Amino acid sequence: xxxxxxxxTAVWPVPGDATGLTxxxxxxxxxxxxxxxxxxAYQSNLNKxxxxxxxxxxxxxxxxxxxLTGVTNGPVKIGATVTGTGVTVxxxxxxIGQSTGxxxxxxxxxLNQASTAGNAAITITPGGGPSNxxxxxxxxTLMSIQQAQTLILRTQTTLLQQYQSLLNISAxxxxxxxx
Numbered sequence: 208x209x210x211x212x213x214x215x216t217a218v219w220p221v222p223g224d225a226t227g228l229t230x231x232x233x234x235x236x237x238x239x240x241x242x243x244x245x246x247x248a249y250q251s252n253l254n255k256x257x258x259x260x261x262x263x264x265x266x267x268x269x270x271x272x273x274x275l276t277g278v279t280n281g282p283v284k285i286g287a288t289v290t291g292t293g294v295t296v297x298x299x300x301x302x303i304g305q306s307t308g309x310x311x312x313x314x315x316x317x318l319n320q321a322s323t324a325g326n327a328a329i330t331i332t333p334g335g336g337p338s339n340x341x342x343x344x345x346x347x348t349l350m351s352i353q354q355a356q357t358l359i360l361r362t363q364t365t366l367l368q369q370y371q372s373l374l375n376i377s378a379x380x381x382x383x384x385x386x
Contacts, residue, residue: 228370229374232370236367239360239364242360246353246360249353261333262284263277263278264278264331265328268318268324269323271317271318271322272306272315273289273329274314275308275313278313283305287331288332293325294324298320300320300322302318
């Protein structure tokens with residue numbers, strides 16, 4: 208560990224401290240680089256988790272019943288929005304229950320409103336798979352955390368630049384004093 212001995216001088220750091228202080232500066236820059244990489248990894252992970260693939264199937268809708276076959280990227284979830292030829296879009300059609308079949312797979316689902324679809328390609332959003340964390344509602348909070356961390360990194364970068372400038376100045380020998 209670098210020991211800086213206070214000296215009776217108006218100049219700090221003294222020229223002899225420049226080497227040790229430069230090492231500290233480099234170590235701080237490495238920590239900042241690693242923090243930035245971690246923040247980027249968190250954001251990338253969040254983006255992947257939030258991007259769920261829609262569930263797809265072939266469906267036949269009669270009234271408020273929708274028979275689905277060939278469910279892929281499942282499971283079909285209660286509350287999901289249904290789209291496809293013959294499915295009412297305004298207001299959006301959503302799944303409110305399942306009346307037959309294995310939960311979340313091929314079967315008959317109950318819709319919030321009547322639709323008429325015949326053997327149509329159906330998309331169910333959000334898509335399937337296990338419920339993800341963070342959820343969509345967590346996204347704004349996590350985004351503000353990421354933005355705050357980025358602000359900290361920018362502040363640290365500015366401080367390191369100023370610190371490096373000070374080191375550069377201290378590494379230059381002072382002009383001789385006197386006549």
